[in-house]
Amino acid sequence: MWRDPYTCTSDSESPAPAGTQAANSRAPQPAPEPWPDETRQAIAYHVQQILRLCGEDVNRPGLVDTPMRVARMMEEMLAGMRVNPDDVLSTVFDEAAAGPVVVSDIRFYSLCEHHMVPFFGTAHVAYLPSDRIVGISKIARLVDAVSRRLQVQERMTEQIADAVERVLQPAGVMALVEAEHTCMCARGIKKPGSRTVTVATRGEYSRDANLRSEFLQLIRRT
Numbered sequence: 001m002w003r004d005p006y007t008c009t010s011d012s013e014s015p016a017p018a019g020t021q022a023a024n025s026r027a028p029q030p031a032p033e034p035w036p037d038e039t040r041q042a043i044a045y046h047v048q049q050i051l052r053l054c055g056e057d058v059n060r061p062g063l064v065d066t067p068m069r070v071a072r073m074m075e076e077m078l079a080g081m082r083v084n085p086d087d088v089l090s091t092v093f094d095e096a097a098a099g100p101v102v103v104s105d106i107r108f109y110s111l112c113e114h115h116m117v118p119f120f121g122t123a124h125v126a127y128l129p130s131d132r133i134v135g136i137s138k139i140a141r142l143v144d145a146v147s148r149r150l151q152v153q154e155r156m157t158e159q160i161a162d163a164v165e166r167v168l169q170p171a172g173v174m175a176l177v178e179a180e181h182t183c184m185c186a187r188g189i190k191k192p193g194s195r196t197v198t199v200a201t202r203g204e205y206s207r208d209a210n211l212r213s214e215f216l217q218l219i220r221r222t
């Protein structure tokens with residue numbers, strides 16, 4: 001059975017019922033705890049040691065503030081470690097939607113846990129609501145929560161599908177992540193522009209090939 005799809009890109013506002021979105025935007029957001037000052041100081045110290053070991057003059061003007069800058073950057077890029085993905089989706093609404101909810105082109109930046117350099121790209125998420133839905137922006141926040149940590153793309157994709165399945169208990173979930181890995185572009189085999197695609201499915205999306213191709217059409221990948 002073809003279902004009326006309900007799609008949206010992460011940049012646009014949700015076309016969900018006005019009351020739903022309004023209620024949603026008032027919901028408190030789980031904000032990641034800032035690092036204690038000692039943590040930043042300790043990381044900055046060790047970054048400075050690394051610069052020294054690389055043969056740098058850590059006192060030259062360009063590098064003086066680099067260790068603390070790197071510490072703050074890590075605090076930001078690893079903020080997802082201090083967020084429980086399930087909490088991000090905690091504001092749900094009782095609503096039986098007819099078709100799949102598809103949120104596409106959610107841009108993300110993550111850190112490869114093998115090399116601690118960025119991998120980045122877009123995530124696309126679909127679910128078939130059973131009796132509850134979540135604000136569209138929460139799906140994008142979920143992608144933030146699982147990407148802003150030391151990751152591998154495969155696990156990140158599974159974590160997106162798992163969180164949607166656990167919290168929304170939908171009839172099915174599909175997550176597709178496409179990314180470029182700087183550890184592959186800038187070093188090692190040096191293949192710039194290569195794209196890695198990972199897919200995770202749950203429920204109906206695991207069983208039904210038509211649903212999967214509909215998803216690919218909706219995110220304009222076929």
Ligand SMILES: [Zn+2]
Binds near residue numbers: 112113
């Ligand atoms: Zn890597």
